[in-house]
Amino acid sequence: MSSSTFFRSMLTTIADRGRALVRRHGPMVEDLLEDAAKLMPLSAKGQPKRDLPTLCDTLLSGRGEASGVALAGQILDQWARLDTAGQRAFLLDLAYRFGPDPIKLDKAINAYRAAPGAGTALALHNAAEARRQELFRRLNLAPGGTEAVVRMREALFRVMADAQGVEKQALEAVDADFSHLLASWFNRGFLVLRHIDWTTPANILEKIIQYEAVHTIRDWDDLRRRLAPADRRCFAFFHPQLPDDPLIFVEVALAPDIPASIDALLAEGRAPMAEEDATTAVFYSISNCQEGLRGVSFGNFLIKQVVEDLRAELPNLRTFVTLSPVPAFAKWLARERGDEASAVLAAADKAILAALDQPDWQRDPGTAATVSPVLLQAAAHYFLKAKSRGNKPVDPVARFHLGNGARLERLNFLGDLSPKGLTQSHGLMVNYLYKLDDIETNHERYADKGEVVAAAAVRRHLKAESGTDEPKPPKPDKTGVSKRARPATDTAPPPVV
Amino acid sequence: MSSSTFFRSMLTTIADRGRALVRRHGPMVEDLLEDAAKLMPLSAKGQPKRDLPTLCDTLLSGRGEASGVALAGQILDQWARLDTAGQRAFLLDLAYRFGPDPIKLDKAINAYRAAPGAGTALALHNAAEARRQELFRRLNLAPGGTEAVVRMREALFRVMADAQGVEKQALEAVDADFSHLLASWFNRGFLVLRHIDWTTPANILEKIIQYEAVHTIRDWDDLRRRLAPADRRCFAFFHPQLPDDPLIFVEVALAPDIPASIDALLAEGRAPMAEEDATTAVFYSISNCQEGLRGVSFGNFLIKQVVEDLRAELPNLRTFVTLSPVPAFAKWLARERGDEASAVLAAADKAILAALDQPDWQRDPGTAATVSPVLLQAAAHYFLKAKSRGNKPVDPVARFHLGNGARLERLNFLGDLSPKGLTQSHGLMVNYLYKLDDIETNHERYADKGEVVAAAAVRRHLKAESGTDEPKPPKPDKTGVSKRARPATDTAPPPVV
């Protein structure tokens, strides 16, 4: 109640300040620099600025303690002024000069070996910690420090892209420290789930447009169509230190059944349905927003939290499902088609699939009808049999959802007719089903045994030998999946499994 | 502007939920337990609950990944039900079973020794990390996890109080892991400074009453007198995950000059001054609130942030000063008085100080006038000469402020006439001055050379031999310290410079 509103306004202090600074002075840290200057010993005034590594040493030393906030700001400011070469140089400094102290580490190893125990192990742990970890923690003292560290890691990625050999290894150690720290700071316990809708501030919506990575948002009208209708939802995770910048978001459509086509779902003229009539929530787009947080996992938590929230809001919802792209399918299929020894495709199949090389093949109903069973059979192989390193499925989206405990529910022929969809997967889309009661078991089957948990309808494609295997509507199950899976508005040729 | 209000409401999600759960079900985690139960494999249902260490192992294993939030909640719930013995047992489990894996650690040492480098050092660091650190991070997935970890450390302190020998050492290693993680989570970058006043929610004010550690707040009327008047301020640091619970707070009085007496400052009948006439901000009480965050330092940041905020709000403020207790003085003085070889007190001094043993000695103006110079001379010794281990001053409050870069500004005879004040320091209070331009230098002088930075007026007491050393008003300096430092309401005997 009102103490939560107290809390609300409580959290704005830093955000407001940061924004005011940015607004007034461009590089936010200008001010901090001046403040820092005031705090510096007289002797330092009027002298050339201390260089970045020296400042970092000072910040790490006890001596800078009294003015830690100012020093951290000063470092971030100098960092912000660096060009690419300067950034590279500093990051290499971090790699070479701010690792663990080898002498201390050696001593700690000896002490541990001499008397292994809780205390010596702890001391060894501390001695083996790279000094830059503490440096990053202290940089976080400055206003905007958290974001600055995230952005610094993005710069590291750019530098690493060109690095090689030992240098690359050294930078990877820096990245490991970034990664460790950011995983702790962006722990799920610190994230906040927020509903994004048409009443969300424009500066945040603008970022949704920018970050959308699955089905491009063309403009504000397109955005409005995804947020404003009663049968649409959008949720994002935020962190208190990046209040205007989402970490990850998911777009949701409420539907009467499991949809097979993104085109129907996003059609401009469509009539929204009443939200309380919906039985199915469709996650049709999930986008990570912060490159600097690569490897810090949010998607699993996001989906489960959203499922929970939607169930509380709309008790009629019984099915939670994705409508997902199949990003690596076309590439994999091309390989199989070119592989004379393909275990997946027979010569006859390859002949049929040759149609895929014709432009606009999908517009001809006859061609589509011929291609459909062969392509779906291949797709079943792609998901169920083909494995990448680590005995995981080839498809990255599949790895994500299966790892979350979802089930591969259905293959949707020609579900995405956009150029991107045709290019990456010949229009194929799939649904992953999140059934709460099965998530843990599914996850275990996948994680322990590498099993791809899939509905019978998907597995059936594997052995689909004849054209008589007329695509059948998915069988209803207790989760409320409807008998007619094809969206009502979709009157096009057989798009469905 | 409005995106900050967006942010405000954004942050309430978790807080609201937590509170609603607590309200409805008492132990918040009941619900989570049930949720977790749903997510557990069928085989587990109806079976006896898995014990706490097993659950922790599951949470740490990959297998529990899909239901991490639920598992974390379940662990916290079982923890919440433990009695003291159960807590002790679990904390010892943490100590003995969740340290680093000795075999992996051994291998990592060997690998590092074989080829010292960034990669092997990093691997060694990871191998030396106690498994409980990752456990604590995963517990933080659960709603309320951050607070639960703080409270768990409080339980650890209680257990440690009775522990000895090896057991104690093992628990200290657990504490080191808590401490490391909490320092990272409660990094200054994540803290939010909030103004506390008479419009603050009652559930938070109630905690201010409870946590005040310096000058007891007797009741709500007393609280009102400290918050509502125009010449009073109070600031606290909060963390987003403990939105209703301050971490530390400071009470501030606006004043025309440096005050010498807490009694005058808090007098019931006093007339507030106009805030824009104030030249001096007096920090008269600073209290840490969370025992579980012991060792995580907030005070330094708090004072500096408050100085900055007050300067922005009230440009007339030029002096920032404390009015501080002297908690260890009476004990130290008793020792000196009992020490025949005391280098501080001559026999004549001891004779005069014998008056201190008379009840209500301070009420007799003659006695007070006689005691004053001797006691102040002793106090000057106490601050400037007496040292505890580490070559630091005996007085803990002095160590805090001097470490922050403040200067010991003035000794105030009979500044605190409360029973507590008379008992702990014979009524003595002191002022520490925070002068922004000198903080860094002061800090260095103190940290590097162990020097107690003090005003001349304080140092002068060291050699004050005669009663003729008529207390003089403090000399004005550029910081805006007024010429008449004695508060107007103070008509008592020479309270001193």
Next chain:
Amino acid sequence: MSSSTFFRSMLTTIADRGRALVRRHGPMVEDLLEDAAKLMPLSAKGQPKRDLPTLCDTLLSGRGEASGVALAGQILDQWARLDTAGQRAFLLDLAYRFGPDPIKLDKAINAYRAAPGAGTALALHNAAEARRQELFRRLNLAPGGTEAVVRMREALFRVMADAQGVEKQALEAVDADFSHLLASWFNRGFLVLRHIDWTTPANILEKIIQYEAVHTIRDWDDLRRRLAPADRRCFAFFHPQLPDDPLIFVEVALAPDIPASIDALLAEGRAPMAEEDATTAVFYSISNCQEGLRGVSFGNFLIKQVVEDLRAELPNLRTFVTLSPVPAFAKWLARERGDEASAVLAAADKAILAALDQPDWQRDPGTAATVSPVLLQAAAHYFLKAKSRGNKPVDPVARFHLGNGARLERLNFLGDLSPKGLTQSHGLMVNYLYKLDDIETNHERYADKGEVVAAAAVRRHLKAESGTDEPKPPKPDKTGVSKRARPATDTAPPPVV
């Protein structure tokens, strides 16, 4: 969602400003005065201030239009400085000099009589409007204007209390204009219902303590007991222009059945019940807060809104009932006891009731048992038969609830043992039942026919002839609610005392 948070912060502008002004300058309007001074014509500067009625004339004239806000502030400031005599003089000025213009009114009457129609009637309406109505509307231009007008009416009440004859009549016309305008400004459409609980800001809670008019709140602990437990609720209406000052509030207890005793309800040691187990919401205290809004009716709306909100929050609630005082009963009964021709009390009854004159009569079980049936029979007369002017019940609380469409549900012997309760009603309390389906019908029966809608159990007391109808005190149980508390829908035999 976030646009509502936008709205939230939107509304604070004025509130914050007002508060900042008050805080800095005491009389908020100081500043406005200065602003107004700047806006005044040069000729006016340096001259004696224009008097209040002149300023009001200026504000009403077109000439002041450009500086209306400043002028309004100036008037409110001068008003705030007036002593009682000055206030009286100004209010009489309002009465005599700011009524309708008699010449214009005369012309408008003539015009209407000459050609009755929409246009001339409208013109007549305008001509008959007292000029002070427009004045009050323009005073509302100033920050804090709404509250100032409310307070001005409170001053009017004080002046009216001593006025007589023509003067009184003239002031009553002023009051009619205040009343008309305030009813429009404080229209239910502009009110906001808010939950008051232990997280509400202290400055508002302090007003709850102050305004509580039924069962005194002794201190903050007492307040906490009424707000913090899970089975307690409190709701208040606020107006955007008086954001820190409630207009009316109601305290609610959740209970397992209809309670008979306020003492049990508010007992210090009681154990709260789980809110979801409650079937009954008990309105045990309703207090109007603003004397200056006398006659503007909020209670009816408040109760109905709260019923609606509670039903939404707690679907198990089925009974909504008051536990109400009977403020005029003892006085009425004394009259009947002293009336030799009383139609209510027989001589034998009077003899029994003589016990009421003994101190602590209620502590003797025998006396209480004897008094009970006679007193309840008299009470039934008091409610069902005795009428004040306008054919309404004598009891003001009864008039309020019956007018709202509630039903008199039960008489509770010795329901309030506080000194106030014993003095005003010999401890009698009653319940009024709000049954949504019957409210309209009940209201009509009461409003049209003057019928007091009462449960059979109440009506039965009228003819209670025998002492065998042994009134039994409700047996206390641990929740403090009586065992015999059959809900109101119960038309069965004598449920109680």
Next chain:
Amino acid sequence: MSSSTFFRSMLTTIADRGRALVRRHGPMVEDLLEDAAKLMPLSAKGQPKRDLPTLCDTLLSGRGEASGVALAGQILDQWARLDTAGQRAFLLDLAYRFGPDPIKLDKAINAYRAAPGAGTALALHNAAEARRQELFRRLNLAPGGTEAVVRMREALFRVMADAQGVEKQALEAVDADFSHLLASWFNRGFLVLRHIDWTTPANILEKIIQYEAVHTIRDWDDLRRRLAPADRRCFAFFHPQLPDDPLIFVEVALAPDIPASIDALLAEGRAPMAEEDATTAVFYSISNCQEGLRGVSFGNFLIKQVVEDLRAELPNLRTFVTLSPVPAFAKWLARERGDEASAVLAAADKAILAALDQPDWQRDPGTAATVSPVLLQAAAHYFLKAKSRGNKPVDPVARFHLGNGARLERLNFLGDLSPKGLTQSHGLMVNYLYKLDDIETNHERYADKGEVVAAAAVRRHLKAESGTDEPKPPKPDKTGVSKRARPATDTAPPPVV
């Protein structure tokens, strides 16, 4: 502080509810209808709905009191379902059946004539009040009532547009009642000024795009250019009952001096200036948003409040000025050019102005240079001499700003090269100066004497006889108007005065 955040969240209750209803059920009042149905007497159930006027009678009668909120909702719901003919019929009912009661009015006149006095005048005022006024007040009981009444008045305007004679008069009386009530409800004291910027919720920004009436906002990018840069501001008034819908807003540019051209001001590529360097705030667009509030004046208050706020935020601002269109100039000039007896234009002038009939005349520097002095001379006449009815200037924008106490500061030749600008004023724009010290005097000169207060530079154009009257830069005055009035970005030939 936090009680203002308390207040913030306090105000959302109604807003949230309204929005939730709208979202779920389309016509918000569906629900209310059902609630009302429940409250209606049994006899009414299952019967045909009562018609609208009957419902209104019930709402006005005492009988409906207990269910006023529900009845009001029911009426608004039925109103919302009416087609145009039905609306017309109901509004005529309001006109004919809900005026004052003629018999009561007659009696009240007689009583007043018999004994003129405060009491009888008040009774007469009440009797002359149309019953629909109370009806409107009671409709406001329903959630969304305020907005519904505003929208009802918009419907009235549509009906009035086609009405004639007596019917029109009757509807005008209805409008007078709407107008009276809305002026009271939308009193400046109840309005809230809010900053609109790029962090404002999209649903509100969308309305800014829609309502902009002066310089069309083409799309979201155009909007962003007006809101996001550091040297732009936008402010709007809101009312608590229409939280998502602005009443009026003003767009402001911060500038180094008084600008002469809207094209330069809104140019896409322009470089924003640092806000703290700005000396001039330019109000370049003011738009009223609510047709239903026609005649309720907000602009004067808005401008003055914004001036005050900007001065507080940016102390360097010294000049507050508009850059305004001249909407009626081209039409007036055409009349003068066609008038053989024109006192304004000599034959030679007309010959020169014939160039205006050539397309793109303004693109030829020679033509522009020839036209400039003649057109400016005519414009000076237009502003200073030409008068419409009521002895006011012809130009509506001039009437608004002069009525506010502003001064006509400068004529800007070719300040607006948009098609609209060329059509309505041959590209002419003007500046009105708001100088706080002069506002009251200016207003008086204008209001009392009909004087158009104008700078010497404007008046000089009146007598500009020769082409030698080389346009001079405006003379600086104490208000901080810079010597170089031409915007820095403007490098074109003399566009100015």
